[in-house]
Amino acid sequence: MKLRDGHIHSPYCPHGSKDSFTRYIERAIELGYDEISFMEHAPLPKSFTDPTPDKDSGMKMDHLEQYFYDLSDLKKAYKKDLAIQTGLEVDFIKGFETETASFLTEYGKELDDSILSVHFLLKDGIYDCMDFSHQVFKRMITRYGSSDSIHEAYYQTVLDSIMADLGSFKPKRIGHITLARKFQLKYPFAKSHSHLIDAILKAVQETGSELDYNGAGAVKPYCREVYPSEDIVAKAVHMGIPLVYGSDAHQADDLNQGREQLILPSDLS
Ligand SMILES: [Zn+2]
Ligand SMILES: [Zn+2]
Numbered sequence: 001m002k003l004r005d006g007h008i009h010s011p012y013c014p015h016g017s018k019d020s021f022t023r024y025i026e027r028a029i030e031l032g033y034d035e036i037s038f039m040e041h042a043p044l045p046k047s048f049t050d051p052t053p054d055k056d057s058g059m060k061m062d063h064l065e066q067y068f069y070d071l072s073d074l075k076k077a078y079k080k081d082l083a084i085q086t087g088l089e090v091d092f093i094k095g096f097e098t099e100t101a102s103f104l105t106e107y108g109k110e111l112d113d114s115i116l117s118v119h120f121l122l123k124d125g126i127y128d129c130m131d132f133s134h135q136v137f138k139r140m141i142t143r144y145g146s147s148d149s150i151h152e153a154y155y156q157t158v159l160d161s162i163m164a165d166l167g168s169f170k171p172k173r174i175g176h177i178t179l180a181r182k183f184q185l186k187y188p189f190a191k192s193h194s195h196l197i198d199a200i201l202k203a204v205q206e207t208g209s210e211l212d213y214n215g216a217g218a219v220k221p222y223c224r225e226v227y228p229s230e231d232i233v234a235k236a237v238h239m240g241i242p243l244v245y246g247s248d249a250h251q252a253d254d255l256n257q258g259r260e261q262l263i264l265p266s267d268l269s
Contacts, residue, residue, distance in 0.1 A: 004035040005255065006173065007089070007115060007212055007246020012040045012067050014056035016250035021074055023252040029081050031256050037085035037113040038071060039246070044091060045099035052129045057119065058091065068110050087113040090171055092161035094122045101166045108169020115212055115246075116166075117175030118157045121150070130154060134183045134222060147187045154180035155196035162203040173244060174204060176214040176227035183222040197232055205239050215258020216248035226258045233263055 008024055009016045021038070028036050044050055044058040059067065071086040078084060088111060090100065108114075120127045121140075128140050130150065137150070144150045158177050164170075177200055181189070204211060213233065217223040228236070236243060245262060249255045 002034045003032055004037075004245060005033055005247050005249075006037045006085075006087075006113065006244040007039045007175075007214060007248045008036055008255070009248070009250045010038050010040050010067070012059045012063050013250060014059060015052075015054070017252075019252045021070060024249070024255065025074065025078055025082060025084070027252040027255050029078075033082060033255075035083040035085065037087040037246075039087040039089040039113070039115055040067060042088040042090045042103065042107075045093065045096045045103070047099065048093055048096050049127075050129075051120070051127050052132055057129060064107065085112040087111055087115065089115045089117050089175060091120065092116050092118050092157070092164065092166075093120050093127070094157060094160065097164050097166065101170075104169040105167050108167070111169065113173075114169075114171035115173045115175045116161055116171040117212075118154065118161055118179070121153050121157055123153065131179050131182050134186050137183045137187055141187060147189045148191050148193075151180040151189050151191070151193055152196065155193055155200060159196065159200050159203060162200065162207055162209060172208070173210040173212050174200075175212045175246075176217070176248070177211060178217075178225075178228040178232065181223055181225060181227070181229070182217060182220055185222040185224065187222075197228075198235075201232070201236055201239055201241065204236070204241050210242040210244055211236055213243040213245045213262060214248050215245065215256075215261070216254075218258030218261045219254075226261045230263055 011018050041058040043061040050057050075084045121130050214227040217225050217227045247255050247257050
């Protein structure tokens with residue numbers, strides 16, 4: 001079986017490590033990977049104000065061309081040992097669909113692979129970076145009313161992202177659909193939200209999309225679970241939805257994280 005990691009960050013990530021591309025690549029080769037996708041956070045829409053303190057959720061627009069150049073060189077250099085895909089993790093931000101679509105129209109042709117993710121939620125005109133920290137999540141609980149309300153808003157936004165018209169270069173893969181559970185051990189939720197999760201899976205299936213099977217949650221101290229969780233993965237597999245493992249590594253040492261928690265189709269019969 002081909003070993004693939006479809007979600008890796010890079011030295012261009014302003015909130016990640018400065019580990020070089022080569023460190024990630026050499027480590028992936030060591031671990032036996034056949035194919036990896038670099039998925040840097042795409043530059044955020046110009047008119048969007050990043051709510052994080054350092055405004056560092058996305059890569060700098062000025063670095064984008066160099067990111068593509070670097071990857072095209074590395075692809076050639078490592079051709080024999082590893083298939084390297086050029087990708088971007090593109091944010092879906094409610095209210096910024098038009099800007100996101102025009103970004104994709106301009107740069108989509110540079111991409112071999114891409115992910116559409118929700119990190120920002122909108123309520124009463126205010127955007128929060130939902131997964132930034134447990135402190136932010138706590139403040140959000142005050143505004144949203146409960147942890148469950150945040151989960152509901154997250155799933156609804158993911159559903160909107162799948163249905164959104166972002167043009168012909170819209171990413172096919174949907175990022176970490178249960179990211180709202182990142183702080184579940186500190187701020188537990190009570191409801192299953194299965195109606196929304198089922199709607200997400202149906203939309204993924206009908207649009208021919210894929211799911212990011214993301215290992216990062218497994219090592220987060222208040223999560224300890226991959227995104228999405230086992231019950232959801234089982235449903236997705238039965239629906240014929242493709243899942244692609246992603247370490248979501250922000251440093252070379254994070255490669256392979258969460259892999260031991262994945263369930264494979266053979267576990268589900
Ligand atoms: Zn990141
Ligand atoms: Zn993400």
